Amino acid sequence: MTADILIVNARTRAVIAAPGTTAVAWRDGIVIALGDDAAVGALAGPATRVIDARGMELMPGFVESHLHLFMGGATLTMLDLGTTFGFDAVAETFARAATDRPGDDLIQAFSVHYTVFGEGTRPDRHILDRISPDRPISLMSADLHCTWANTAALAQAGVLHGADVGPEAEVVMGPDGLATGELREFAAMNRVNMLSRLQGRDGLDYRPAGPVAESDRSYDCEVIRQAAGYCAAHGITSAVNMDGNAYQAGLLRDLALAGDLPVRVSLPLRLVASDGPAGLAMLDDFGSEVPGWLRFDRVKMFLDGVWDTWTALTTSDYPNRPGFRSQPLIPQDTFDAICIAADARGLQIATHAVGDGAVRAAIDGYAAARRANGPRDSRHRIEHIEAITPQDLDRLAPLGITASMQPLHPPGAAGLPLQPTVSIMGRDRWPTAFPWRMLKDRGVPLAFGSDWPVSPIDPLLGIHACLSRQPWADGMPDQRISLDDCLLACTRGGAYADFSAVRRGTLAAGLDADLVLIDGSLDGLAESPDAARVALTVCGGRITYGADSL
Numbered sequence: 424m425t426a427d428i429l430i431v432n433a434r435t436r437a438v439i440a441a442p443g444t445t446a447v448a449w450r451d452g453i454v455i456a457l458g459d460d461a462a463v464g465a466l467a468g469p470a471t472r473v474i475d476a477r478g479m480e481l482m483p484g485f486v487e488s489h490l491h492l493f494m495g496g497a498t499l500t501m502l503d504l505g506t507t508f509g510f511d512a513v514a515e516t517f518a519r520a521a522t523d524r525p526g527d528d529l530i531q532a533f534s535v536h537y538t539v540f541g542e543g544t545r546p547d548r549h550i551l552d553r554i555s556p557d558r559p560i561s562l563m564s565a566d567l568h569c570t571w572a573n574t575a576a577l578a579q580a581g582v583l584h585g586a587d588v589g590p591e592a593e594v595v596m597g598p599d600g601l602a603t604g605e606l607r608e609f610a611a612m613n614r615v616n617m618l619s620r621l622q623g624r625d626g627l628d629y630r631p632a633g634p635v636a637e638s639d640r641s642y643d644c645e646v647i648r649q650a651a652g653y654c655a656a657h658g659i660t661s662a663v664n665m666d667g668n669a670y671q672a673g674l675l676r677d678l679a680l681a682g683d684l685p686v687r688v689s690l691p692l693r694l695v696a697s698d699g700p701a702g703l704a705m706l707d708d709f710g711s712e713v714p715g716w717l718r719f720d721r722v723k724m725f726l727d728g729v730w731d732t733w734t735a736l737t738t739s740d741y742p743n744r745p746g747f748r749s750q751p752l753i754p755q756d757t758f759d760a761i762c763i764a765a766d767a768r769g770l771q772i773a774t775h776a777v778g779d780g781a782v783r784a785a786i787d788g789y790a791a792a793r794r795a796n797g798p799r800d801s802r803h804r805i806e807h808i809e810a811i812t813p814q815d816l817d818r819l820a821p822l823g824i825t826a827s828m829q830p831l832h833p834p835g836a837a838g839l840p841l842q843p844t845v846s847i848m849g850r851d852r853w854p855t856a857f858p859w860r861m862l863k864d865r866g867v868p869l870a871f872g873s874d875w876p877v878s879p880i881d882p883l884l885g886i887h888a889c890l891s892r893q894p895w896a897d898g899m900p901d902q903r904i905s906l907d908d909c910l911l912a913c914t915r916g917g918a919y920a921d922f923s924a925v926r927r928g929t930l931a932a933g934l935d936a937d938l939v940l941i942d943g944s945l946d947g948l949a950e951s952p953d954a955a956r957v958a959l960t961v962c963g964g965r966i967t968y969g970a971d972s973l
């Protein structure tokens with residue numbers, strides 16, 4: 424048998440491949456050999472393409488365990504304020520965009536920190552009006568749970584005088600009887616997003632009332648295609664999407680069937696409280712999967728929000744707010760009923776749980792499903808686990824729960840501000856906050872992701888954040904895990920959590936040819952995020968990124 428493509432002169436590390444592995448060959452999208460250059464090189468035929476890795480490191484492709492592909496694609500044309508602070512810098516960025524984008528109905532920024540205008544100064548419409556008095560602008564918070572808009576945007580969206588956006592969201596009102604400009608959670612944020620070219624179709628809760636115009640649909644397909652290409656450019660070969668509906672399923676299927684998807688995607692059905700267990704029927708509207716490229720076997724729910732809007736659900740009072748622990752977004756009995764029904768259908772459940780109260784509620788729901796349906800290899804997941812009580816830390820492994828964690832999320836990670844998050848969370852919760860090491864030590868399967876566009880998508884930046892994390896105060900435990908364990912959480916661990924480990928996440932003959940070449944030093948990521956970069960991405964045997972210089 425001859426190879427379609429083979430890579431020689433690479434290096435591998437012990438946790439990834441047998442000692443002496445320097446080469447890999449594949450044919451028809453499947454790895455056919457892994458070994459030293461001589462053995463694998465023997466599979467070269469006249470038509471085989473041979474890539475000289477020049478000593479670069481060979482790894483399985485990255486499995487990104489938590490992202491938002493459609494919203495991420497949308498942010499590729501937004502202003503990125505992830506490293507921008509101060510009024511003048513923000514104003515200058517918008518001024519430039521106003522000139523560059525005369526046709527945009529709404530100029531949108533994302534990855535905006537709560538302290539963008541300084542500690543203690545929450546963004547509001549008055550500040551934003553000084554930046555843009557007439558043209559609608561919006562700033563989406565870094566955690567994606569909040570948007571700030573100027574008066575023009577609020578007025579055009581019809582929310583300046585307030586709006587009923589349901590119990591899970593809020594148009595925050597000021598003492599003057601008008602909206603302050605802060606829109607909390609998706610239903611509120613979407614009102615302003617409706618002013619954009621995407622008109623909210625990338626939103627978590629999007630359910631079209633009627634047919635979507637063909638021009639809009641092809642625009643949306645292109646947004647997702649760009650997002651998938653962006654994944655490939657960062658070494659990602661499988662992406663676990665965390666919001667899903669029938670509309671997105673259709674877009675992704677069209678792309679997959681056309682061979683236009685450079686990354687494998689699994690898409691969940693997103694359910695809210697009012698859907699109840701009956702909402703699972705919406706999965707029937709997703710249509711057919713595309714084997715190997717597109718899967719729909721998961722439900723996604725949110726049990727709470729985030730710290731910075733005091734919507735994380737806690738088991739004990741927030742600091743300085745006696746009696747306040749926030750509210751679950753789904754009542755426990757409804758959540759349990761959905762878990763039982765989804766589990767009975769063989770679906771995996773992924774639940775957003777940030778506060779220790781939400782994590783407990785998620786565990787309780789998964790335990791209820793197990794009691795009702797009996798034990799099975801369900802691998803139900805909890806997304807984020809930013810806080811957890813010491814007692815609940817010990818409940819995850821026995822229930823087979825996977826921890827889906829984002830190394831770039833902890834305050835302080837890779838330059839993120841500590842405030843206001845760590846103060847709102849409260850010091851009592853710090854010892855078990857973002858407890859990667861504690862989870863690992865308890866045998867809880869770890870899967871790493873970025874939550875893009877909440878954080879930058881780059882898995883190497885995530886690894887840097889994990890390896891360089893510092894405790895928030897003296898005496899707090901070290902939650903770092905080793906580089907090997909980080910690499911596994913980005914590959915094999917992600918594939919395990921995605922039920923695809925039999926085909927992916929590891930370098931081995933007979934498995935899918937999903938792999939990357941890394942230029943530079945992964946070990947150097949502990950010191951610098953620039954120590955390594957993705958030079959080549961191969962997904963299903965197809966080169967999806969790089970190679971021009973190889």
Ligand SMILES: [Zn+2]
Pocket residue numbers: 489490491665874877
């Ligand atoms: Zn997310």
